[in-house]
Amino acid sequence: xxxxxxxxxxxxxxxxxxxxxxxxxxxxxxxMYWYKQSAKKPLELMFVYSxxxxxxxxxxxxxxxxxxxxxxxxxxxxxxxxxxxxALYLCASSQDGAExxxxxxxxxxxxLTVL
Amino acid sequence: xxxxDQPTEMxxxxxxxxxxxxxxxxxGFNGLFWYQQHAGEAPTFLSYNVLDGxxxxxxxxxxxxxxxxxxxxxxxxxxxxxSASYLCAVRDSNYQLIWGAGTKLIIKP
Numbered sequence: 001x002x003x004x005x006x007x008x009x010x011x012x013x014x015x016x017x018x019x020x021x022x023x024x025x026x027x028x029x030x031x032m033y034w035y036k037q038s039a040k041k042p043l044e045l046m047f048v049y050s051x052x053x054x055x056x057x058x059x060x061x062x063x064x065x066x067x068x069x070x071x072x073x074x075x076x077x078x079x080x081x082x083x084x085x086x087a088l089y090l091c092a093s094s095q096d097g098a099e100x101x102x103x104x105x106x107x108x109x110x111x112l113t114v115l
Numbered sequence: 116x117x118x119x120d121q122p123t124e125m126x127x128x129x130x131x132x133x134x135x136x137x138x139x140x141x142x143g144f145n146g147l148f149w150y151q152q153h154a155g156e157a158p159t160f161l162s163y164n165v166l167d168g169x170x171x172x173x174x175x176x177x178x179x180x181x182x183x184x185x186x187x188x189x190x191x192x193x194x195x196x197x198s199a200s201y202l203c204a205v206r207d208s209n210y211q212l213i214w215g216a217g218t219k220l221i222i223k224p
Contacts, residue, residue: 004157042119043158043202043214090157103148104212106157 003027004107006091012113013081021076021110023091031096032074033104034066037088049074050096081114088112117141119215121203126221127193135188135201135218143208149177149188150202152217158202161188190220198222 004025013019025032031050035043048055049068063085067075074091088111092104120138127133139147146165150158164170164179164186176189188201200217207213 040123040216042216043204043212045211045214048211102210103160103163106159108157 004091004093004105006089006107006110008110009108010111010113012115013078014115015081015083017081018077018079020078021089021091021112023074023076023107025072025074025091025093025105025107027093027095027105029093029095029105030071031094031102032068032071033092033094034074034076035090035092037090037109043090047076078112081112083114086112086114117205117207117213119203119205119213121201121215121218123216124219124221126223127190129193129195129222129224131193132189132191133193133220135190135203135220137186137188137203137215139184139186139203139205139213139215141205141207141213144181145206145208145210147177147179147186148204148206148212149186150204151199152202153199161201193222195222195224 007022033048034046036046037043046060047066063080065077088109090109091107094102094104118140148163149161151161152158162177164177167179169178174191179186200219202217203215204212
């Protein structure tokens with residue numbers, strides 16, 4: 001148990017659907033992350049919330065919209081996705097601060113398939 | 116641009132030793148991480164290097180040379196459960212992690 005949970009674990013959606021991914025961390029961390037993991041590609045950082053400030057990767061399409069209501073919860077709202085968005089979406093958390101050694105703890109991921 | 120290179124796939128024999136290399140070019144350096152990811156599971160932390168040299172943790176060791184932009188993960192006494200992908204990641208000057216694509220390690224009996 002890593003202390004980071006994600007729901008749902010699997011999601012199949014059509015291109016016109018709207019869905020949300022949920023992440024919750026029970027580790028008392030103050031930073032949370034969304035990553036996209038495609039086969040044989042590096043993890044792609046999508047969004048970071050650190051001390052309730054959002055750091056956005058400019059290359060993320062607007063059909064992905066994050067929400068962080070508090071330091072323990074993170075959502076990724078999805079709408080009008082494309083088939084190429086099919087991937088494993090990983091949430092992670094860490095204790096942000098001046099120390100460089102801030103290990104990230106990952107959730108099990110949501111396997112998303114867009115038809 | 117920032118780049119992390121590691122081999123796509125490696126094969127080793129149970130009981131043997133394997134070394135997985137990682138080279139990086141990043142804007143700044145604030146530490147290098149190795150993670151293990153079993154198929155269908157979350158990545159889990161293995162090791163962290165910020166100074167040059169070898170960090171040993173049981174059967175796993177990680178080495179760093181900052182001047183060469185190079186690290187390796189050494190796995191000894193390989194077990195079948197070590198079959199997984201191994202991800203190298205570097206924290207850049209903005210304290211963001213830059214990830215490699217991972218090395219899939221296949222262990223054969």
